[in-house]
Amino acid sequence: MNGPGKMALYVALVIAAFLIPLVPVLQPYLIQFAFLWVMILFAMTWDVLGGQMGYNSFGNIVFFGVGMYATAVVQRDLYFTVEEYANVAGGDQAVLTPVEYLTGLGLGMGSGALLAVVIAAVLGSGILGLRGHYFAICTLGLGIAAGELASGWDYIGAGSGLVTPLLPDALGERGPFFYYLFLVLAVIAFAVLKRLYAGQFGLAINAIRDDEDKADALGLHATRYKTVAWCVSGFFLALTGGAFGNLVIFIDPTDVAFAGPTFGVWMVLMAILGGKGTLWGPVIGATVFHITQEIFWTYLFGWQRVALGLMIVVVVVFFPLGIVGWLRERWPQRFGEVVDEGARRVQVSLDGER
Template sequence: MVAADFIEQLLNGLTLGMVYVLLAAGLSVIFGVMDVINFSHGELFALGAYFALSIIAPFGAGTGFWIAIVVAPVVVGLIGAAIERTTVRPLYGRDPLYHILLTFGLVLVINDAIRLIWGTQQRQLAVPEYLSQPISILGVQVSVYNYFMIVFAALLAVVTWYLLNRTKYGMIIRAGSQDREMVRNVGIDIDQYYTLVFGVGAALAAVAGIVLGGYQNVNTGMGNSVIIPAFVVVVLGGLGSFRGAVFGGLLVGVVQTLMRAYSGTVLATFGDTTLTVPNLEGLTVYLLMIAVLLVKPQGLFGTRGEESDGEGEILVGGYGGILADSTRVRLGGVAVVALALAPVAILLMGNQYYLVVLNEILIWAIFALSLDIVMGYAGLVPLGHTMFYGVGAYTAALVMLHYSQSVFVVLLGAILLCAILAWIVGSLSIRVSGVYFAMITLAFAELLYSAVFKFDFTGGSDGLLGFEAFIGLGSLGASLSNIEFGLLGYEIGQQFVFYYLALLIAVLSFLFARRMMNAPFGSVLQSIRESEERAEFIGYDVNRYKRRAFVISGGMAGLAGGLLAVSPSTVIVSPDQTLNWIHSGEVIVIALFGGMGTLYGPMIGSGVFFGAEEFLSSYTDQWRLIIGTMFILFVLFVPRGIVSIPSLVAQRLETANNADGSVDMDEPEVRSDD
């Protein structure tokens, strides 16, 4: 029975693994050929399942399933091709960060479109009844559908491998991945093949969504739930390696299933000591991912170096400004005064809910500011920055519960612990660069996200609650929840007091960051961003400077997380609220919205992002679709952020004036010729 149970779990692991193979194959091929990290791949996966639902409904499961498994991937493939032509293609030659940002915007758009068209209820994708029947082979009983998933996915993987390695089209695609300019020089329009690759990758994701939808269920969060494991697969196997995607998919599927099935199983007993399988479900694959990235960044089967050929620069918002520094300082002072007076205006309006929104904006402004130090100045792109935000929030909550409720002690503890964590993570992460740095920080963040579910002291999936902040030190001060008094007929409450605390900390954080970035330290960081090799050549210890920037950034993100825990609006600190990978994407969105490399730009971006969210959500449930579309347009046309708009407008006006001037000068000559 033990052997039969193990074989059954192994089959379940292979079933899940083959889904990962299909999902990761498209993801890996797209990166290998086009250098595009496609975060919207998970939503294309979900889109395939939802199209299949619509196709099966009129035909029934018997016929409809087979029609859906052919037609739905074709439709999603065409959508993928359209996405490549209209949004991805204009970004070729830019830093891979912009592909990540663009596809994150597509995540918001596609997910909200799914919600709009199909609703938010979980649904079951019907499969033919004969595939649902259990079958017993050598004492192992599983559904026929399991065997179908394994065989079908394996055949599709073989066909994909054959097309890439044994056909003319595959040869051109592989040649383009090695040297696209050489392919263009021999007269081949490689861009057309890029469209084909992106479409095929999207179709493979759709197939994976359909077969998994029939195995589990179809819901709006299914894309989000598989995209991170898919990246684990491609990193383990090797970014751009089809063989690695197959190996990595099977490995992750089997490891996840076996760890889930056997965690807590008793292995042996020695007197009063019992040896059990540790509960490492959700942790093992991320530990593997980190180990592989540190030992062999290109993956087990990958051959690519750490940097992509032709990688572009990160476009910061500080270039081409039309305002003098003194004018910017005065405008900053005016902005601070306006923010200081904002609560007074809100009191007069009589709707203190807007104070809650402003408090959230200030917290995320500090969070975005912390990211700008490491991304906008040092040129590092961490996809796991939310780990510091989340650890800061958890540290603050734990300190309030077990040690001290003083806001000053709480925030200091959050800063120190996150700075230490940043030093450890940074020391390991900066050993790799480019997309591999982004991926290893994502792995650390996911490791922490999975870990908080395992420990009692973090509250597991329920999170932490019951904490309360104290404004003061020792016995001098008052609990934030007890602060409430009247002033000139208006009620001053805890949100009002917290706002000024958050505003003071945000201003001090900005001044601190500004002082650091205007010092020689900041100049070295910018030189590293522009050319790491050149900075190293003239004698700077590049890794030491990057590590210091990472520590400062992590500590400041921990401060933002600590403020979240202290905020009167925060009743509970939970994993999804603080450590979910989506928050890392959101803070990058905010930083680019405002303008990276300026410090004040990401803080402005926080106000615009949450202000737009609040305004749009009051009018439509599809506010994510609108914000996602706005963000995509920014990535394509205003990559330097909101702060660059005045200079863009000035350039356009100057160009228009010059054009008008040239016409006026040419007109007399035209008349004389006539």
């Protein structure tokens, strides 16, 4: 497909996504759709490192949790003292005016994202020096350690969790509000990543994936690229987490915020299912996974998690290329891998600057 055609397709898709809440049949499912955008954000942000850079992280969930807690804490501390809040949250939920709610949410998500970037930069400078399975297992440890830490820290509610303020009535129903919030986030994240992958950043992290030692030997600032990649990933995950806390209202440290065995693994699975290291793979993978999962939850009550473990094994062992990766392997020409025989160029001067 050529440039303008592609552009038209993107615009059409986005417009269609924005119109979904207006279709009466779909209106009861808006929360499920909001979850779908969250899943897509999970898979896309995981793929920055896991797919494009070859650093398979099991610890990205840390940024999700950090964003969630930071947002909730800002929302709480902006308008309440901790004791007041505990009382209010115990019975009713905190009631805020729309302006208060939006200010808290915005400031909270902003500071959460900032905090996540700082954490990614600091941790990244050390952890991103590890390669291969050492990196994978170190990040696994990181994710679980973060959850354990949050479960013991009283300021953020420790093991009993934290409650976020309710969406004020003036802002409408929960469904459409969070549907649009996550949709906008997902669209922005997709656009930013698409732009980044198309330039020097994208090729640099691809080069690190294919052969980091060679990239080093070419003088690439690998550490810098790796850290920026983790920061980008952490930034969007923290924003997602901040909004997600408000969507689910109750933040449990290990089951919601730092939910390594569920969200943390799903991100990996979704990206692989769709095709890791591709632009559309994570989006497609997340969509397929979300639908499958809803079916599991509906028809396999009690055994859905068993089925999920089985699904991971099957996908990884039998379908490691993923949907888009498989298509690419099958029809490489459709992805621009062509020989144009006979193409000859006029020899131009090759003088380097030095």
